[in-house]
Amino acid sequence: xxxxxxxxxxxxxxxxxxxxxxxxxxxxxxxxxxxxxxxxxxxxxxxxxxxxxxxxxxxxxxxxxxxxxxxxxxxxxxxxxxxxxxxxxxxxxxxxxxxxxxxxxxxxxxxxxxxxxxxxxxxxxxxxxxxxxxxxxxxxxxxxxxxxxxxxxxxxxxxxxxxxxxxxxxxxxxxxxxxxxxxxxxxxxxxxxxxxxxxxx
Numbered sequence: 001x002x003x004x005x006x007x008x009x010x011x012x013x014x015x016x017x018x019x020x021x022x023x024x025x026x027x028x029x030x031x032x033x034x035x036x037x038x039x040x041x042x043x044x045x046x047x048x049x050x051x052x053x054x055x056x057x058x059x060x061x062x063x064x065x066x067x068x069x070x071x072x073x074x075x076x077x078x079x080x081x082x083x084x085x086x087x088x089x090x091x092x093x094x095x096x097x098x099x100x101x102x103x104x105x106x107x108x109x110x111x112x113x114x115x116x117x118x119x120x121x122x123x124x125x126x127x128x129x130x131x132x133x134x135x136x137x138x139x140x141x142x143x144x145x146x147x148x149x150x151x152x153x154x155x156x157x158x159x160x161x162x163x164x165x166x167x168x169x170x171x172x173x174x175x176x177x178x179x180x181x182x183x184x185x186x187x188x189x190x191x192x193x194x195x196x197x198x199x200x201x
Contacts, residue, residue, distance in 0.1 A: 033107050034074055041070040077102075077113045083120055092124050099124075115143035119154055126157060134161045152181035160194060168201045 048063035079101055086094035102108055105117045122136035137154045145151050159174035175198075179191060 034110060037070050037074040041067050041074065044070065075110055077109055080113055080116050087120060087123065092127060095120060096124050112144055112146050115140045115145045118143065119145060119150065122157060130161050130164060134158060148181045148183060149186050152178045152187055156187055156191065163194065163198060163201065166201060168198060171198060
């Protein structure tokens with residue numbers, strides 16, 4: 001029961017910390033650079049060690065938990081997370097609104113999160129501007145994405161853009177790469193439709 005209560009506390013604390021960053025950044029229309037989050041992590045981590053050395057175990061545990069929240073937010077940006085939530089609801093305007101708060105992805109995001117920044121932009125722009133969408137998807141792939149199914153989606157989207165621009169050979173190559181990455185078969189149905197369409201080009 002005690003372990004469950006600790007887990008519940010950590011889960012609640014993460015949500016509260018994410019909410020704090022979200023409220024602050026929304027109210028003042030700024031973002032915390034990743035280096036600031038890293039600084040807070042290092043400061044709190046060193047402070048927790050000091051507290052343990054002084055036998056203040058409770059303070060040490062709390063500081064250690066707090067430092068872990070900052071390192072989590074360093075690798076998993078809260079704005080990217082909120083943008084994904086809007087995208088799940090097919091709210092492209094809402095997704096773009098959140099992404100626009102990240103004015104400098106290089107200074108605010110780690111490399112993989114930068115990849116998702118451009119990946120999300122690619123999905124949004126594919127509704128209106130294929131050329132910009134193509135650039136965003138290519139940049140996302142170059143920076144890297146955490147999951148193979150996301151890479152597969154990016155490559156499949158690029159294949160779709162190439163197909164619409166009548167670049168058949170490139171579309172076939174990208175679709176084959178996407179198929180290899182889609183080990184769980186999530187995109188099989190969409191790929192079959194695209195393969196049928198490619199035969200007509």
